[in-house]
Amino acid sequence: MFMLIDCDNFFVSCERVFQPRLRGRPVVVLSNNDGCVVSRSYEAKALGIPMCVPYFKIEKVFLANDGIALSSNYELYADLSARAMTLLRHRFGDVEIYSIDEAFVKVPPHDNYFTLASQLRQDILQQIGIPVSIGIAPTKTLCKLASHLAKKNFKLCQLTAEPVLSETLGKIDVIDVWGVGRRCAARLNYLGIFTALDLRNADPKMIRRNFNVTMEKTVLELNQIPCQDIELPGMAKSIISSGSFEFEVNNKAKLEANLAEFVDCACLRLRRQNAVANGMWVELHSNRFSESHPQYNHSCLVSLPQATDNTAKFMTAMAEGLDRLYRPDGWYKKCGVMLVGLEPREAPQTNWLSDTGQNEHDRRLMRAFDSVNARYGRKTLYFGAQNPQAKAYLKREFKSPGFTTSWADLPKAT
DNA sequence: TCTGGGGTCCTAGGACCC
DNA sequence: TCTGGGGTCCTAGGACCC
Numbered sequence: 001m002f003m004l005i006d007c008d009n010f011f012v013s014c015e016r017v018f019q020p021r022l023r024g025r026p027v028v029v030l031s032n033n034d035g036c037v038v039s040r041s042y043e044a045k046a047l048g049i050p051m052c053v054p055y056f057k058i059e060k061v062f063l064a065n066d067g068i069a070l071s072s073n074y075e076l077y078a079d080l081s082a083r084a085m086t087l088l089r090h091r092f093g094d095v096e097i098y099s100i101d102e103a104f105v106k107v108p109p110h111d112n113y114f115t116l117a118s119q120l121r122q123d124i125l126q127q128i129g130i131p132v133s134i135g136i137a138p139t140k141t142l143c144k145l146a147s148h149l150a151k152k153n154f155k156l157c158q159l160t161a162e163p164v165l166s167e168t169l170g171k172i173d174v175i176d177v178w179g180v181g182r183r184c185a186a187r188l189n190y191l192g193i194f195t196a197l198d199l200r201n202a203d204p205k206m207i208r209r210n211f212n213v214t215m216e217k218t219v220l221e222l223n224q225i226p227c228q229d230i231e232l233p234g235m236a237k238s239i240i241s242s243g244s245f246e247f248e249v250n251n252k253a254k255l256e257a258n259l260a261e262f263v264d265c266a267c268l269r270l271r272r273q274n275a276v277a278n279g280m281w282v283e284l285h286s287n288r289f290s291e292s293h294p295q296y297n298h299s300c301l302v303s304l305p306q307a308t309d310n311t312a313k314f315m316t317a318m319a320e321g322l323d324r325l326y327r328p329d330g331w332y333k334k335c336g337v338m339l340v341g342l343e344p345r346e347a348p349q350t351n352w353l354s355d356t357g358q359n360e361h362d363r364r365l366m367r368a369f370d371s372v373n374a375r376y377g378r379k380t381l382y383f384g385a386q387n388p389q390a391k392a393y394l395k396r397e398f399k400s401p402g403f404t405t406s407w408a409d410l411p412k413a414t
Numbered sequence: 415t416c417t418g419g420g421g422t423c424c425t426a427g428g429a430c431c432c
Numbered sequence: 433t434c435t436g437g438g439g440t441c442c443t444a445g446g447a448c449c450c
Contacts, residue, residue: 031418038418054417072418099421099450181448212424214448240420247415289417301443336419395416 001107001160002230003117004135004147005088005124007081008155010101011039014080015070017129018403018411026067030055033244033395034071071396075405077101084128091120096230102147104140106230117156135159140228141221144178145169145196169197169222179218184211196222235275235342241266242336246395248287250331255284256322260385262337263318267311270339271366278307278341280314282321287333296330307343310362311369314339315383 007013011029016022026043030036036052037044047065049058055069062069081100088095092105110116117134124132135146136158143159149168150157159165175185177196191210193199199207200222208216217227241262249255259282270277283299302317318337345363372381379388401409 033416033418035416035418052418056416059416102450179448183447212447214424236421238421242419244418287417334418338420 001110001113001136001138002140002143002226003105003107003113003120004098004140004143005084005103005105005120006133006135006147006151007084007101008131008133008151009039009041010081010130011072011077012041012044013130014077015073015400016041017080018076019400022068026062026065027070028055028062028067029070029072030398031072033246034069034397035244038072069398071399073400073402075402076400079404080128080130084124084130084132087124087127094230094232097233104143104230107136114156114158117158121155131155133157138224139221139226141178141218142224145172145176148172148176166197166200169200170195172196174199177218177222179214184215187211235273235344237340237342239266239269239273239277239339239342240336241269242283242334242338243394244334245332248290248293248331248333250328252322252326252328255326255332255335256319256385257387259318259322259335259337260315260383261387262335263314264311264383264386266337266339267309267314267366268370270342271309271370273342274345275342276307276309276345277304277314277339278343279303279339280317280321281338281340282318282325283334283336283338284322284325284330284332285334286331290331290333293331296327296332298325300324301340306358307341308359308362309345310366311383313362315385319385 012022012027015027015029022041024043025041026047026049027041028037028044028049029039031038034055036054037049037058038052040049040051044062044067047062047067049062059069077100085095085097085103088103088105092107094106096104098104107113107116113136117136121132121134124130133147133150133155134157135143135148135150136156137143137146138160146157146159149159159168172195174180174188174193174195175182177199180188180199187210188194188199191202193202199219202219204216204219207219220227243258243262245258263280279301281299281301284296286293286296288295300321302321304313304317314337369381373379382388403409403411
C-alpha cells in the first residue's frame with residue numbers, strides 16, 4: 001500500500017510555525033520578485049484568491065480584508081521540509097521526496113492504515129509544527145487522488161474498496177487525475193471521457209494509441225494495478241538557475257552580470273551533488289506579457305570538451321552562449337542557464353582527449369573556492385563577470401527571518 | 415508600474431551505422 | 433532503371449508536475 005503525505009498550504013504553514021500572529025488570518029506567500037501568489041492559507045482561499053495570480057491584481061482587496069502577504073523564504077521551507085522527510089524516513093525507511101511539500105512511502109501490510117496515518121499526522125504536527133493530509137491507496141495515481149480528497153475534508157482518505165472507489169472516481173473531473181493536463185483533458189473529453197471513472201473504464205490499448213505509454217499506465221493505476229514504484233533520489237539530470245528582471249533590459253553587460261550570478265549558483269549546486277556537467281544551455285527571453293516589443297525566446301547549448309564542476313569554465317561557456325544569442329535590438333525580461341550532461345564526479349566518462357590532471361586541478365581549485373566562501377561568507381570570492389550586489393535586485397519586500405537557518409534570526413522568547 | 419522558478423518524461427524525426 | 437531492413441543515438445519540442 002502507498003501513502004502520500006502532503007503538507008497543507010506548506011509555505012504559509014511554515015511561516016505560521018514561528019509567527020503565531022499569522023494564525024487565523026488570510027496569509028499568502030509570493031513567488032520571487034514578489035510576483036505571484038504561490039501559497040494561500042484557508043482564510044485566503046475563502047476570500048477567493050486564486051493560485052498563481054499576480055499579487056498586484058489582488059493586493060487592494062486582500063489588504064482590505066486584513067490579509068498578510070509574505071515574500072518567499074526558501075531557506076526556512078527547505079529546512080522544515082528536510083525535518084519532515086527525516087521523520088518519515090525514520091518511520092518507513094524508503095521515502096520518495098516528490099516535491100518540497102509531499103512524499104510517497106510504501107507501507108507494509110497493516111490491519112488499519114487509517115489509524116496508522118492518523119497517528120503519523122499527529123506526530124508531524126507535534127514534532128515539526130506542520131499540518132499534513134494523507135492519501136492511502138494501492139497505486140500512486142490513486143494515492144494522489146486520495147490526498148486531493150483528503151485536503152477537502154477529513155485530512156485522511158483511503159481509496160481501496162468498492163463500491164466507494166467507483167463512486168468517488170465518478171465524481172472527479174478527469175483533469176484532476178495526476179498526469180492529465182489541460183491539453184490531454186481536452187482530447188480525452190473529445191473521446192467521451194470526462195471523469196476519472198470514464199478513464200478507468202477506458203481500453204488501455206486505445207489510450208496508448210491515442211496518447212502515450214504514460215497515459216496507459218495511468219489507466220492501469222486507476223484500476224489498482226501498480227505501474228510505478230517508490231523512486232529513490234538519484235543524481236539530478238539537469239540544474240536550472242534563472243530569474244526575471246524587474247524591468248526589461250537590452251544592455252549586454254547587465255545580461256552578462258546576471259547570467260554570471262546564475263552560473264555561480266548552478267555550479268555551486270552541481271558541486272554539492274558531487275557531480276560534473278558537460279554542457280550548459282543559455283537562455284534569453286523577452287517579456288511574454290509585453291506587446292510593445294517583439295517576442296524573443298531563444299536558447300543555445302554550449303558543449304564542453306570535458307565534464308567539469310569548475311565555475312570558470314562555465315563562465316566562459318556562458319559568454320560564448322550570450323554572444324550567439326544576443327541581439328542589440330532585443331528587450332529581455334528573463335534569462336538563465338541550465339547545466340546538462342550530469343555525471344558523478346568520481347567516475348566521469350573519459351575519452352582520449354581527457355586530461356585527468358586537469359580534473360584534479362579543477363577539483364582542488366573549486367574546493368578552495370567553496371571553503372573560503374563557506375567560512376567567510378558567500379561572495380567573499382567571486383568571478384569578475386558577477387555583480388556582487390546582483391541578488392539585491394530581487395524584490396523580497398516582505399521576507400520573514402531565517403528562523404532556523406541564521407543565528408542572528410533565532411526567535412527570542414521573552 | 416507590477417505577471418516565478420525548477421524539474422521530468424515521452425515522442426518524432428534526423429543522422430548515422432551495419 | 434532498379435535502391436532493404438533493422439537498429440542506435442541525439443535533439444527539439446510538447447506536456448506535465450510542484
